[in-house]
Amino acid sequence: MTLHGPMPDPVSALVAWQLVAPAAALAAIGLPALVGRPLSERATTRVVSLAFSSCFVAALGVLVALANSGFAAQVVHLGRLFAVGHHTASIDLVADGLSVPYVCFSTGLCSLVNAFAGKYLHREPGFTRFFILLALFGTGMNLMVLAGSIDVLFAGWEFLGISSALLIGFFHERRNAVDAALRAFVTYRICDVGLFGASVVIHRATGTGDFATLFSGDWPHATCLVAGPTAVAITLLFAFAALGKSAQVPFSGWLPRAMEGPTPSSAIFYGALSIHAGAYVLLRCESLLDAAPLTAWLLVAVGIGTALHAAVVGSVQTDLKSMLAYASMTQAGIILAEIGLGFRLLPLIHVVSHAILRSLQILRSPSAMHDRHELAAALGGHPGQSSWSVVRLLPRNLSRHLYHLALERGFEETVVSRFVVRPLLAALMAADRAERRWVAVLGGTAADTSTRDPNGGLS
Amino acid sequence: MTATPSTCVAAVAACVLAPLVGVAILRLTERRLDPRIVAIAAITTSLVAAMTAAAWWHLSDDTPILVGHRLAGGDLVHIDGLTALLLPYVAVVDLAIVLVAPRRAFASTGVRRLLLGAAVTFATLATAHPAALTVLWAVSIVATTTTIRSTIGGRATARVYGRMMAVAIACMAIGTALLVADPPWIAGSGTKGAAGGWLVALAVMIRKGLIPFHSWYPALFSGASLATALVVTMPQVATYTAVRLLVGHADGVPHELVVLANAALLTAAYGAALAVVQRDVRSLVGMLAMSQSAMVFAGLSGTVPTELCGALAVWVSSGLALTGIGLVAWALESRGGTISIETLQGRFADAPALAGFFLLFGLAALGFPGTLSFVADDLIIAGSLDDHVHAGVLVILTTFFAAIAVMRGWFRVFGGPVTVDAPRHSILLRERVAFTALLVILFGLGLWPGPFVHSLERVAASLLASRHHATSTVPLGEHP
Numbered sequence: 001m002t003l004h005g006p007m008p009d010p011v012s013a014l015v016a017w018q019l020v021a022p023a024a025a026l027a028a029i030g031l032p033a034l035v036g037r038p039l040s041e042r043a044t045t046r047v048v049s050l051a052f053s054s055c056f057v058a059a060l061g062v063l064v065a066l067a068n069s070g071f072a073a074q075v076v077h078l079g080r081l082f083a084v085g086h087h088t089a090s091i092d093l094v095a096d097g098l099s100v101p102y103v104c105f106s107t108g109l110c111s112l113v114n115a116f117a118g119k120y121l122h123r124e125p126g127f128t129r130f131f132i133l134l135a136l137f138g139t140g141m142n143l144m145v146l147a148g149s150i151d152v153l154f155a156g157w158e159f160l161g162i163s164s165a166l167l168i169g170f171f172h173e174r175r176n177a178v179d180a181a182l183r184a185f186v187t188y189r190i191c192d193v194g195l196f197g198a199s200v201v202i203h204r205a206t207g208t209g210d211f212a213t214l215f216s217g218d219w220p221h222a223t224c225l226v227a228g229p230t231a232v233a234i235t236l237l238f239a240f241a242a243l244g245k246s247a248q249v250p251f252s253g254w255l256p257r258a259m260e261g262p263t264p265s266s267a268i269f270y271g272a273l274s275i276h277a278g279a280y281v282l283l284r285c286e287s288l289l290d291a292a293p294l295t296a297w298l299l300v301a302v303g304i305g306t307a308l309h310a311a312v313v314g315s316v317q318t319d320l321k322s323m324l325a326y327a328s329m330t331q332a333g334i335i336l337a338e339i340g341l342g343f344r345l346l347p348l349i350h351v352v353s354h355a356i357l358r359s360l361q362i363l364r365s366p367s368a369m370h371d372r373h374e375l376a377a378a379l380g381g382h383p384g385q386s387s388w389s390v391v392r393l394l395p396r397n398l399s400r401h402l403y404h405l406a407l408e409r410g411f412e413e414t415v416v417s418r419f420v421v422r423p424l425l426a427a428l429m430a431a432d433r434a435e436r437r438w439v440a441v442l443g444g445t446a447a448d449t450s451t452r453d454p455n456g457g458l459s
Numbered sequence: 460m461t462a463t464p465s466t467c468v469a470a471v472a473a474c475v476l477a478p479l480v481g482v483a484i485l486r487l488t489e490r491r492l493d494p495r496i497v498a499i500a501a502i503t504t505s506l507v508a509a510m511t512a513a514a515w516w517h518l519s520d521d522t523p524i525l526v527g528h529r530l531a532g533g534d535l536v537h538i539d540g541l542t543a544l545l546l547p548y549v550a551v552v553d554l555a556i557v558l559v560a561p562r563r564a565f566a567s568t569g570v571r572r573l574l575l576g577a578a579v580t581f582a583t584l585a586t587a588h589p590a591a592l593t594v595l596w597a598v599s600i601v602a603t604t605t606t607i608r609s610t611i612g613g614r615a616t617a618r619v620y621g622r623m624m625a626v627a628i629a630c631m632a633i634g635t636a637l638l639v640a641d642p643p644w645i646a647g648s649g650t651k652g653a654a655g656g657w658l659v660a661l662a663v664m665i666r667k668g669l670i671p672f673h674s675w676y677p678a679l680f681s682g683a684s685l686a687t688a689l690v691v692t693m694p695q696v697a698t699y700t701a702v703r704l705l706v707g708h709a710d711g712v713p714h715e716l717v718v719l720a721n722a723a724l725l726t727a728a729y730g731a732a733l734a735v736v737q738r739d740v741r742s743l744v745g746m747l748a749m750s751q752s753a754m755v756f757a758g759l760s761g762t763v764p765t766e767l768c769g770a771l772a773v774w775v776s777s778g779l780a781l782t783g784i785g786l787v788a789w790a791l792e793s794r795g796g797t798i799s800i801e802t803l804q805g806r807f808a809d810a811p812a813l814a815g816f817f818l819l820f821g822l823a824a825l826g827f828p829g830t831l832s833f834v835a836d837d838l839i840i841a842g843s844l845d846d847h848v849h850a851g852v853l854v855i856l857t858t859f860f861a862a863i864a865v866m867r868g869w870f871r872v873f874g875g876p877v878t879v880d881a882p883r884h885s886i887l888l889r890e891r892v893a894f895t896a897l898l899v900i901l902f903g904l905g906l907w908p909g910p911f912v913h914s915l916e917r918v919a920a921s922l923l924a925s926r927h928h929a930t931s932t933v934p935l936g937e938h939p
Contacts, residue, residue, distance in 0.1 A: 033815070034815065034819075034895065034898075035891070035895070036812060036886070036891070080909070081834070081908055081909060082834065082908045082909045082912035082913070083912075084764055084765045084768045084838060084912060084915075084916050084919075085763065085764050085765050087765045087838070087841045087842070089834070089837060089908075151837070154828075155828035155829075155833070156828075158827060158828050159828065162822065162827065165866065166818075169870060169874060172805075172807045172870075172873060172874045172875070173805065173807070173808070173874075173875065173876055173877050174876075175803060175874075175875060175876065177874075178803055178870050178874030178875060181870060181874075182866065182867060182870050185862075185863070185866050186863055189859055189862050189863055190859075192859070193855065193859055196855050196858075196859075197855070200840070200851060200855070203841065425735075425736060428732055428733060428735060428736045429736050431729075431732075431733060432733055432736050432737070435674060435677070435733065438674050439619055439674050439675075439677075439678045440615075442618065442619040442622060442623070442674060442675075442678075443615030443616060443618045443619040443678065443682075444615060444618055445615040
């Protein structure tokens with residue numbers, strides 16, 4: 001990444017606006033809600049719309065300025081949060097050939113989904129809550145995309161995680177939605193350890209979290225500045241983080257369940273932006289991947305494996321949103337494989353085109369079924385034949401096994417539950433029982449060590 | 460500024476005396492004055508006085524105010540950056556408790572005990588004298604045990620707490636006596652001084668709830684009133700005692716402190732992991748409090764300013780956030796009884812505002828960006844990695860488990876089917892004021908942490924200096 005020092009003020013201001021606008025919208029609708037005086041529906045959607053639309057226009061302005069300068073990366077220093085000794089926390093954003101097109105695309109999509117959601121969620125009890133979380137998501141997304149350091153990227157990543165989990169559990173009165181939200185949050189948190197670990201390794205290796213100390217040159221032709229083993233460690237940890245956010249095997253179980261959330265959030269999170277956050281992080285550190293072939297091949301293997309898994313499992317789903325979830329998973333897997341194979345512009349184009357198509361499909365899904373039923377009624381039968389499948393060419397026995405495998409979602413969750421979740425929770429519950437017995441002995445009472453759900457309620 | 464050290468001492472004295480005056484007024488005007496109003500007035504006075512003392516320290520040249528001869532290596536009144544940081548913090552916690560406490564908590568002698576406990580805590584935080592600390596520990600423990608015993612169903616908890624704290628007090632008394640006989644502040648500790656240091660460390664481990672003496676911590680949250688549990692645990696008097704008695708030895712960072720730090724790291728990770736499988740909100744808050752307060756200790760033994768700053772920031776951020784979670788849980792309990800988290804409780808429709816506050820306090824406790832705990836975690840991880848890699852790894856594990864525990868608790872309490880005729884409880888104004896004030900501090904200092912972190916750096920520098928200056932030959936009875 002070439003650093004040309006501070007950008008001219010107007011462009012710096014436009015880049016800074018990417019954070020200020022959604023954060024201001026968050027405060028504008030969040031604070032009145034906190035004091036028990038939420039804004040009206042119209043005011044809420046207008047505030048969020050204004051924020052994202054202005055971000056989109058500002059991002060286009062930066063894109064034009066950047067195109068004029070040949071897409072040379074430029075850093076915008078927003079300020080220092082604090083400093084203790086040699087440890088400094090500052091907010092540095094980077095505008096380059098990856099971040100600015102991506103932020104144009106993400107803010108544009110957020111604007112459209114905001115417009116759709118304003119109608120779709122009309123008179124919904126959680127109307128304000130949805131838009132608070134959308135603004136939080138937008139702030140996090142822009143923070144992550146424009147991050148010039150691992151610390152800023154991590155902050156944005158956390159915003160995505162919490163807003164995603166809360167939107168999955170948006171319909172809090174539904175048991176499935178709450179379970180799905182907790183499952184997604186736990187998966188995110190497990191994979192966040194990867195990003196946390198990467199941050200630690202970067203700080204120890206370079207003494208700072210700035211990406212400028214990791215690679216130099218303009219995206220997508222940057223040069224790795226750290227030693228091979230360090231690059232391998234960092235990219236492996238980034239890849240681990242990406243697997244969770246992009247719902248790759250063995251962390252894919254949360255994605256189909258995430259469709260419990262409202263349709264607009266499903267579209268923007270799991271069809272468009274959140275599911276590609278992992279791919280974005282890997283694209284950001286593409287030069288490190290060049291120095292870490294082990295990680296690159298791992299990404300290819302996991303990506304292709306997930307794509308096959310999702311394609312097979314998706315083919316037996318009986319509801320539209322689950323089918324779309326698995327279709328997203330398939331494409332996310334292919335994108336990771338492309339990154340692993342060394343492509344740079346192709347996965348970026350793939351991300352944008354897939355995100356636009358998939359979010360359109362998800363937004364359309366509630367009315368698509370209705371339209372299909374109306375069409376069937378008008379035609380007096382189902383419109384069109386069922387699609388041809390390559391599975392028909394397989395031997396009957398094999399196709400039956402494949403069908404069983406697809407119905408069981410590849411036994412992915414069974415394996416993870418049996419060999420990881422259950423043993424860990426069993427150990428924790430045994431420790432908890434021992435604690436209660438010991439307290440009972442000290443207090444001279446009988447301990448309550450009744451048997452509980454072996455999954456500790458996390459199943 | 461025309462303030463002098465005597466102004467600061469007077470402010471600290473006012474901070475200690477205000478709750479005692481409140482107790483006297485309540486006793487004299489039994490049932491004629493609203494106990495909550497008196498308590499709010501008393502604690503607010505303490506808060507203003509504490510802020511005055513803090514302001515004085517911030518404008519000073521970091522020289523501690525020492526009053527009373529340094530008999531046996533401690534000053535009867537010792538006001539420095541740590542005191543200036545902790546007095547307002549404890550006052551804010553106490554004020555929030557007084558604001559949110561349900562009416563029944565003010566029906567008995569509860570409010571008088573709460574004010575008495577606040578006065579003892581303020582006094583503890585303003586002294587470094589071993590004997591004074593021991594006496595104040597004893598007073599606080601006896602008062603707490605009596606309070607727990609008077610709680611319905613609290614006898615077993617009182618026994619657990621009382622037995623463990625009796626051992627702690629015995630260790631503290633013998634340990635401080637040995638330290639007085641052979642002060643390690645002058646030229647390294649002899650046999651008596653070393654034994655004294657270890658006994659004080661043992662007392663601190665018990666009072667702090669560090670592994671393997673941690674069992675009373677969740678028991679206190681389960682069996683005592685939440686006010687008692689929060690008042691006892693949030694100020695972290697044991698940590699303060701360790702800083703005063705174990706830091707500043709002539710032979711560098713004592714082994715006791717290193718052992719305490721490692722036990723604290725284990726406690727932090729273990730408590731956070733166990734929080735994931737708790738069955739009710741009180742146990743959840745108890746385990747989280749045990750875990751987060753241990754993190755403070757993990758950083759206090761550090762040798763770099765970043766780690767010490769992180770520890771102090773965790774002290775304040777986790778204390779305020781967990782106070783918030785505990786008080787929201789108390790507010791919910793006062794509306795609908797004990798809250799299990801074994802199944803979905805569906806309380807969102809009942810109390811949407813409390814759901815919002817619980818979530819925000821949860822985020823503030825688990826290191827969410829934009830909160831003080833994010834800054835604190837950043838500092839403590841950066842610092843502990845400079846010092847010990849294993850410490851950083853355990854801190855990461857702790858934050859991982861704590862986040863899952865908090866979100867699981869939130870989803871379990873507020874998520875789930877709602878019955879149509881379920882009661883609806885709007886949030887009270889005093890509750891909203893208390894929760895909003897706590898959040899303003901947590902998010903305000905998280906979004907604009909510079910000045911606060913700078914003041915923490917000064918406190919950390921003075922603590923580190925106290926570790927090194929002990930080799931000087933200044934007689935104990937003479938003040939700098």
